[in-house]
Amino acid sequence: MPYIAEINRSNPTAFLFLVDQSGSMDDKMSSGRSKAQQVADVLNRTLATLITRCTKTEGTRNYFDIGVIGYGANGAYNGFQGALGSSVLHPISAIEASPLRIEERQKRMDDGAGGIVEQSIKFLVWFEPHASGGTPMCQAITKAAEELVAWCDSHPNSYPPTVLHITDGESTDGDPEELATQIRQIQTGDGPVLMFNLHVSTSGANPVEFPAAETGLPDAYAKLLFRMSSPLPDHLIRFAQEKGFKVSMESRGFMFNADAVQIVNFFNIGTRASQLP
Amino acid sequence: MKVLFAGQVPKDSSFPDANEDAFVLATDIGRVAVSDGASESFDSKTWAHLLTARFVRHPELSASWLTDAVADYLTQFDLAQMSWSKQAAFDRGSFATLLGIEEFLDHGTVDVLGVGDSLAVLLDGVDFVDSFPYVRAEEFQQRPELFCTNSTLNTFFSSPDFFSRHHKTWCIKDRTAPIVLCMTDALGEWALRHAQEGRPVWQMLAGIEDVPGLKALVIQERLTKNMRIDDTTLVRLSFATADGNDLPNP
Numbered sequence: 001m002p003y004i005a006e007i008n009r010s011n012p013t014a015f016l017f018l019v020d021q022s023g024s025m026d027d028k029m030s031s032g033r034s035k036a037q038q039v040a041d042v043l044n045r046t047l048a049t050l051i052t053r054c055t056k057t058e059g060t061r062n063y064f065d066i067g068v069i070g071y072g073a074n075g076a077y078n079g080f081q082g083a084l085g086s087s088v089l090h091p092i093s094a095i096e097a098s099p100l101r102i103e104e105r106q107k108r109m110d111d112g113a114g115g116i117v118e119q120s121i122k123f124l125v126w127f128e129p130h131a132s133g134g135t136p137m138c139q140a141i142t143k144a145a146e147e148l149v150a151w152c153d154s155h156p157n158s159y160p161p162t163v164l165h166i167t168d169g170e171s172t173d174g175d176p177e178e179l180a181t182q183i184r185q186i187q188t189g190d191g192p193v194l195m196f197n198l199h200v201s202t203s204g205a206n207p208v209e210f211p212a213a214e215t216g217l218p219d220a221y222a223k224l225l226f227r228m229s230s231p232l233p234d235h236l237i238r239f240a241q242e243k244g245f246k247v248s249m250e251s252r253g254f255m256f257n258a259d260a261v262q263i264v265n266f267f268n269i270g271t272r273a274s275q276l277p
Numbered sequence: 278m279k280v281l282f283a284g285q286v287p288k289d290s291s292f293p294d295a296n297e298d299a300f301v302l303a304t305d306i307g308r309v310a311v312s313d314g315a316s317e318s319f320d321s322k323t324w325a326h327l328l329t330a331r332f333v334r335h336p337e338l339s340a341s342w343l344t345d346a347v348a349d350y351l352t353q354f355d356l357a358q359m360s361w362s363k364q365a366a367f368d369r370g371s372f373a374t375l376l377g378i379e380e381f382l383d384h385g386t387v388d389v390l391g392v393g394d395s396l397a398v399l400l401d402g403v404d405f406v407d408s409f410p411y412v413r414a415e416e417f418q419q420r421p422e423l424f425c426t427n428s429t430l431n432t433f434f435s436s437p438d439f440f441s442r443h444h445k446t447w448c449i450k451d452r453t454a455p456i457v458l459c460m461t462d463a464l465g466e467w468a469l470r471h472a473q474e475g476r477p478v479w480q481m482l483a484g485i486e487d488v489p490g491l492k493a494l495v496i497q498e499r500l501t502k503n504m505r506i507d508d509t510t511l512v513r514l515s516f517a518t519a520d521g522n523d524l525p526n527p
Contacts, residue, residue: 055366274420275430
């Protein structure tokens with residue numbers, strides 16, 4: 001039975017983010033911010049969340065290897081810079097140790113008396129927003145496949161890697177569907193790579209989470225990304241149901257204009273309290 | 278109450294010190310506590326030790342019980358000296374189960390407090406009588422409510438039905454050979470699943486004499502993917518019979 005390997009330091013799993021940084025990602029969302037800025041914030045927050053989950057008194061335990069592949073005007077490239085620029089996948093303790101900077105941001109919070117207060121919070125940045133050029137999605141998936149073949153070879157007992165692909169849609173270097181099928185065939189002894197596709201759009205259409213069919217999806221790009229997505233394995237269906245998502249045995253790892261952070265929370269490191277999000 | 282066996286097998290033999298299960302045996306006062314610290318926590322090992330030690334000293338949980346336990350935990354750390362990631366993990370909290378056993382000789386009963394997914398099983402000899410807080414293996418698939426060092430996440434503790442959901446009394450005075458097994462989740466799930474499948478393992482668990490025996494069982498079952506890889510604790514207790522004699526190990 002696939003996807004039963006425990007995630008631990010001897011057998012970590014991997015998250016590989018593929019992030020569209022093409023020119024169209026400069027379009028503004030309803031928030032007034034560009035898709036590229038929104039995606040960068042979500043990704044940076046996701047990395048901080050993952051690090052927090054892995055951090056104990058003695059430091060950050062390497063339950064996860066993490067990589068980011070950006071793609072846009074300069075082809076497909078390592079999305080990390082600085083100390084993390086030398087390779088794509090890094091143990092999470094290396095990510096913890098090497099943010100590009102720590103920003104002070106203002107967060108609006110309930111003051112407990114019916115009002116709103118602004119509180120200063122630390123916001124860590126590893127990944128910068130960019131938006132230019134075409135959308136070499138095939139090149140990015142090919143680069144991801146190269147990374148994951150090597151990773152799976154060196155981690156045969158691990159829970160298989162998860163690819164989280166964030167894009168606004170249209171590939172400009174060919175049809176990525178067959179490549180997505182191939183990446184989903186790369187595997188460890190515990191099962192094949194899981195591919196999640198997260199479609200960001202300025203269309204204003206309602207969010208869609210884990211649909212079971214492509215009918216009803218807003219456009220051809222969304223339908224293509226649905227077909228490129230892995231069916232949800234049983235344990236993720238169960239977890240999604242616990243979290244209140246309407247999912248079925250046919251649901252796939254596709255989201256339209258939804259929050260990517262919640263997906264990484266689907267991967268447990270041992271028992272997880274029900275009080276945690 | 279007599280401890281027939283108490284032992285642990287860590288989840289990762291490469292990191293035995295990272296075992297986050299804890300137990301305290303206070304048989305002189307008829308109390309035993311077991312706790313399973315959740316992996317996804319800043320310091321669940323310390324939290325599990327504090328909870329078990331507090332239970333055997335103060336088995337009656339009150340409003341201040343958990344507040345004082347959290348206060349004890351907080352005194353262990355200096356937030357100002359922590360990195361950003363440790364501060365964030367500390368703020369998120371540490372989580373642990375608590376399985377508390379208390380014998381009442383006068384009543385011939387055993388009280389069980391069960392928060393989270395650590396399991397107590399009452400046997401008569403090697404025959405299954407009852408289990409608490411779970412009775413079916415499938416229940417281990419739930420994400421359990423655990424005691425947390427972040428007090429805002431302990432609202433379930435002040436719920437009016439807390440004690441009805443988390444407390445049970447077993448009458449043992451009329452049992453021939455009452456035995457209580459205390460197990461953390463990987464072993465508990467394995468044991469209930471085997472019982473459901475008509476292959477009870479109670480005799481096998483009742484026969485474990487030493488830690489190498491427990492380790493051999495756990496490693497074998499992990500290798501065949503029959504048991505989840507997790508820190509594993511087993512405590513086996515026997516109780517005096519109606520005629521006042523302690524029982525031999527069945």
